[in-house]
Amino acid sequence: MKQVFQKPESLKDVQTHFCPGCSHGSVHRLAAEAMDEFGIRAETIGVASVGCSVFLYSYFDVDVIEAPHGRAPAVATGAKRARPDRIVFTYQGDGDLAAIGTAEIIHAANRGEDITVIFVNNTTYGMTGGQMAPTTMVGQKTSTSPYGRDQNKDGYPIRMAELLAQLEGVGFSARVAVNSPKNVMQAKKLMKTAFQYQVEKKGFSFIEVLAVCPTNWGMSPLAANEHLGNEMIPYFPLGVYRNTSNL
Amino acid sequence: MRHDVFIAGYGGQGVLLAGNLLSYAAIHEGKNVSFFPAYGVEKRGGSAMCTIVFAEGDTGSPVVGHPSASIILNQLSFDKYAAKVKAGGVCIINSSLVNCEGIDLPDVKLVKVPMNQIALELGDLRMVNMVACGAYVAATGALARPSLEEALKKTLPERNHRLIPANIKAIEAGAAAAQG
Amino acid sequence: MSTKLFVKGNEAVAMAAIEAGCRYYFGYPITPQSDIPEYLSRELPPLGGEFIQAESEVAAINMLLGASATGVRCMTSSSGPGISLKQEGISFMAGSELPGVIVDIMRQGPGLGGIDASQADYWQATRGGGHGGYRIIVLAPSSVQEMYDLTMQAFDLSDIYRIPVMVLADSVIGQMKESIVANPRPVTELPAKDWAVRGRREGQSQNVVKSLKLGDGEMEAFHWKMHARYQELADKECRWEELQTDDATLVVTAFGSAARIARTAVAMAREEGLKVGLLRPITLFPFPQKAYTQLTRHCKRLLDIELNTGQMIDDVRLSVAKDAEVEFYGRPPGAGSLPTPEELLEQIKKHYS
Incomplete structure (x- = not known):
């Protein structure tokens, strides 16, 4: 019988701790598929961040360093400089990358570190219980913005893919989403491009993935995916914002 | 034998270079050396001072309360530090800039050398620190003058080695003036 | 007799790091230790090493964490305010049992304090300045020769015990120049870094460097293990x-x-x-x-x-x-x-x- 679907080799054959409908499983799979395609699993060092993504080492079958909150790009910088022949990627959430770790991501990108950053934007702090994130939508209610995010007091959600695309050190910056089959196909393609940048030593690559958090949003998985399409994508447009080598 | 010498002046007089020169001379003689610099926050024109301790054995404290020898290059340093020289010690002053009329330093040998004047006569005011070092070795005998000449090779950057003969002359002139 | 060099304390630290095989340095400028990054920014690249002037002390210590996790010898240095910022990373390194050398050329505090000599940070250094209840090895040189010798030993101790090591001095020792002998790196038997994260390679098991310990009894066991290691240090490595x-x-x-x-x-x-x-x-x-x-x-x-x-x-x-x-x-x-x-x-x- 012809096998038409299987688990990527770069993922372990285990059940995840993620909530029903969570996007992390899809994003893990896309990253693992890209690693499989380039045959780099045994060469890869993952850098886990703090948040739901911390258990990277439980799911990816690669060596992993766990970074302090927000510091994954600095940890990845140290690892990549020490082992320039390895593939180093970070996997970070929005609180980790766009709040406490803003300095680290900006400067790793600006130095043009030869690493790949996977940024999962679900507009909330998932693991700590759904608090307001730097990417939380205006008006969105969270456990620390019970009246909804107020742009006058809390500022506007940060668009990281566009922001990093302004930096000369960045090779590739794109935003994708995993809320529909069509968007997943595009995400798969651009995830591969992000890793290709590092494999071909073309510079820093950044891929922002719009994701859902049904548990903390208080929505069903279906409603959450619809919300992503209707509310998030208009504010966080999908697309490639920088692609210096035209890969 | 443990020797200590304190050097003070204003920034630009070559205080730290003089300290380095004496340090290298002592190393050339096989001694252990501690050189402890201190200076104001200004990059130029502030005060500059350093202490050098050299000995066959342990150099001990780099901080010296009462030095056995002081080289004082300007009035401000004289007013502030000359009285610290310990009894039986030597205070070598740049008499071109320091007026020590009416100042009594009991039990301290005062060696007055018109360092600016000598340096100018040799053609370059910047050699005032070399004149001072020459005066120091002549007044104390703590280091041999040829060691200073040897130390110039290490103290001056290679591009300035062509200036070594002129510096040797300044050291000699300082020594001669100190011997009076 | 070996030739004597005339070297500043801070430079002796940098020289010893290179002699000890350290090729990776991450730092941020702060007085009175900037001679160390200045020296290494000049000397490491020709040796094939890496020098990074990080965006902050926080980033620098985390670069150290990342490099150390891959098994290489690496160093950072700072002073008072910068060492405070590094505490997060030092705690994570302690929790992850990572080696690494941290040089602290103390200045005055609290706050911005001043740049003159001070021993204000004995407590911070010896009590483990970050969260979680850990200790690090702290070496206190008293001469430029010891700046050189103890920095070299710091790398060995750190690798042997898998504990960050701090070299704690101040601007007297750091800014002073003294005649020293640049001793060659001693031959020390060091444990293999089979825990290092280098890419798992085919046929090898996965290595993970982490400090999160959620398993039943895992954290308690870790603390007693570290407690025993501190006891071992007290038995074997006290110097005076x-x-x-x-x-x-x-x-x-x-x-x-x-x-x-x-x-x-x-x-x-x-x-x-x-x-x-x-x-x-x-x-x-x-x-x-x-x-x-x-x-x-x-x-x-x-x-x-x-x-x-x-x-x-x-x-x-x-x-x-x-x-x-x-x-x-x-x-x-x-x-x-x-x-x-x-x-x-x-x-x-x-x-x-």
Whole structure:
């Protein structure tokens, strides 16, 4: 019988701790598929961040360093400089990358570190219980913005893919989403491009993935995916914002 | 034998270079050396001072309360530090800039050398620190003058080695003036 | 006799790091330690090494974490405010059992403080300045030669015990120039870094460097394991220097720059016929408790001298327990307030009986 679907080799054959409908499983799979395609699993060092993504080492079958909150790009910088022949990627959430770790991501990108950053934007702090994130939508209610995010007091959600695309050190910056089959196909393609940048030593690559958090949003998985399409994508447009080598 | 010498002046007089020169001379003689610099926050024109301790054995404290020898290059340093020289010690002053009329330093040998004047006569005011070092070795005998000449090779950057003969002359002139 | 070099304390640290095989340095400028990054930014690239001037001390310590996790020797350096920022990373390195050398050229504090010599950060260094209850090895050089030798040893100790090591000095030792012998790296048997994250390679099991420990009993087991390691350090790695303590009725105890000034004060006291000695801890953690235990069998009075209002004295008092009296003379730092040997001699005389 012809096998038409299987688990990527770069993922372990285990059940995840993620909530029903969570996007992390899809994003893990896309990253693992890209690693499989380039045959780099045994060469890869993952850098886990703090948040739901911390258990990277439980799911990816690669060596992993766990970074302090927000510091994954600095940890990845140290690892990549020490082992320039390895593939180093970070996997970070929005609180980790766009709040406490803003300095680290900006400067790793600006130095043009030869690493790949996977940024999962679900507009909330998932693991700590759904608090307001730097990417939380205006008006969105969270456990620390019970009246909804107020742009006058809390500022506007940060668009990281566009922001990093302004930096000369960045090779590739794109935003994708995993809320529909069509968007997943595009995400798969651009995830591969992000890793290709590092494999071909073309510079820093950044891929922002719009994701859902049904548990903390208080929505069903279906409603959450619809919300992503209707509310998030208009504010966080999908697309490639920088692609210096035209890969 | 443990020797200590304190050097003070204003920034630009070559205080730290003089300290380095004496340090290298002592190393050339096989001694252990501690050189402890201190200076104001200004990059130029502030005060500059350093202490050098050299000995066959342990150099001990780099901080010296009462030095056995002081080289004082300007009035401000004289007013502030000359009285610290310990009894039986030597205070070598740049008499071109320091007026020590009416100042009594009991039990301290005062060696007055018109360092600016000598340096100018040799053609370059910047050699005032070399004149001072020459005066120091002549007044104390703590280091041999040829060691200073040897130390110039290490103290001056290679591009300035062509200036070594002129510096040797300044050291000699300082020594001669100190011997009076 | 080996040729003597004339080197600044901070430069001796950088030279020793290179001799010890360190090729990765991550730092941020701060007075009075900037000679270290300046030296390494010049010398590491030609050796195939990496120098990064990080965007912050926080980033620098995390770069150290990342490089160390891959198994290479690496170093960072800073002073007061910067060391405070590094505490997050040091705690994570301690929790992840990562080696790494951190040089702290102390300045005055709290806050921005000042740049003159100070021993204000003994507590921060020896108590594990970050969260979670951990210790790191702390070495306190008292001369430029020791800046060189102890930095080299720091790398070995860090690799052997998988604990970050701090070299703790101040601007007296860091800015002073002295004649030194640049000793070659000693041959030390080091454990293989089979825990390092290098890419798992085909057929090898996954390596993970982490400090999150959520398994039943996992954290408790970790703490007892580290506790045993600290005990092992106390048994095997305590270092100290004793000077004329055999017949002393008063022993001065001090570390780093304060000990350096005290040496001359003790020599002056001896010249006057006073039976005074010096006990200088070289490892501040592990603290050389046994040296004090032995000493107090015959010496019943100690004079602790520090460039602060009394920090090491906590460890001294714990070490001597009730077997001796501990007097204190402190000079909290500030421009122009370094004590002179003459002033310390006065204190010695005051407490000598």
